[in-house]
Amino acid sequence: MDIRQLEYFLGVASELHFSKAAEKLYVAQPALSRQIQQLENELDVVLFERDKRNVKLTPAGEYLQNEASRILSQLEYVRLRTQLIHRGEEGDLRIAHPGSAVFSVLPTLLSALKLYFPKIRGVLSEVLENKLFESLQNYQVDVGFVREPIPDKYLNSRLIFEECFSLVVPPNHPLTKENFTGLRQVQNESFILPPRHAGSTYHDILLRMCEREGFLPNIIHESNFGTTILKLVEHNLGVSLLPSSYRISSPVNVRFIDLDQLPERTQLSMVWRKDDTNPILHNFLDTASSVDFRYD
Incomplete structure (x- = not known):
């Protein structure tokens, strides 16, 4: 038969x-x-x-x-x-990302992916950057988003987003957008910042912003997760410096004061394996190339 x-x-x-x-x-x-x-x-x-x-x-x-x-x-x-x-039009794509990507590029990118390839399912995991590269090398994820891409002959990277930083203060803090003149105004405050890892350009940028104002931040708490930092700021445990995109759809009651007058910027790049022939990945990369990640 x-x-x-x-x-x-x-x-x-x-x-x-x-x-x-x-x-x-x-x-x-x-x-x-x-x-x-x-x-x-x-x-x-x-x-x-x-x-x-x-x-x-x-x-x-x-x-x-x-x-x-x-x-x-x-x-x-x-x-x-x-x-x-x-054809790469159906299946799972494993995506690793820092928490900040949820407030900037990921919603826009996944919306575009759904429009062009509705049968592709994103499997997302929030991963620390030092673990993300290991996850790519071990084939545990297909693509990642990082603030600091490292040179690696086995990986490709593409810059997709750049933004300024914001000073984040509790909702009852006396500083506002109207009376803010510079970071020197918070030199005596307690800070909540990400920890410094070896070769961490991101952490060095935050320190340089303060050093230019003549002080080093008094760091009393450290966290790798932006949402944790926001929650601690909300409870008056200190102030922080975070990528400005955290203010987009943030559920936490804090005040953001944009530092767009400062030269420092933070970048977000995609990284993936050079030898990866997965058609789903390449449809995802093509979709990312067509998206405008600017926000107001």
């Missing part, structure tokens, strides 16, 4: 007429009759009761009609899905 025999059988079962079925199937009637007979012989059943005027399904034929319809529908579904996966 093969697919062609099932298709021929369903054609006859639908028409209950060999000549009409042969015409719709674009096959000669004798060849169609032979296929049905071979199917009956193989199954050792009678599928049709037929005489010179009428063709009727037997109970065995009615059962096979239902099952063959289901089988061929499933095969068609498998065929279509196989093509989608081959």
Whole structure:
């Protein structure tokens, strides 16, 4: 029993007429009759009761009609899905990102991905940057977003977003956008900042912003997670310096004072394996190239 025999059988079962079925199937009637007979012989059943005027399904034929319809529908579904996966239009993409990407590029990018490739599913994980490169090298993720891409002959990177920093203060803090003149105004405050890792350009940028104002921040708490920092600031445990995109859709009650007059900027890049031929990844990269990540 093969697919062609099932298709021929369903054609006859639908028409209950060999000549009409042969015409719709674009096959000669004798060849169609032979296929049905071979199917009956193989199954050792009678599928049709037929005489010179009428063709009727037997109970065995009615059962096979239902099952063959289901089988061929499933095969068609498998065929279509196989093509989608081959073209990178369906499947999972494992994405690693810092927390700040949720407030800047990720919502816009995933919305565009849904528009162009609605059957691609993003599997997201918030990963520290020092672990992200390890996850890429171990094939645990497919693409990552990093503030500080490192030179690696096995990885590609692409800058996709740049933004200024903001001073983040509690909601009842006396500083506002209107009376803020410079970071020197918070030199006596307690700071909550990300910890410094070896070679951390990001942390050095934050210190340089303060040093230019003549002080080093008094860091009383450290966290790698921006949402944690925001929550601590909300509870009057200190002030912080964070990428300005955190103010977009932030659920935390804090005040952001943009430092766009300062030269320092933080960048966000995508990184992925050079030898990765996954078509889903490349559709994702193409989508990212078409997106404008600016925000107001």
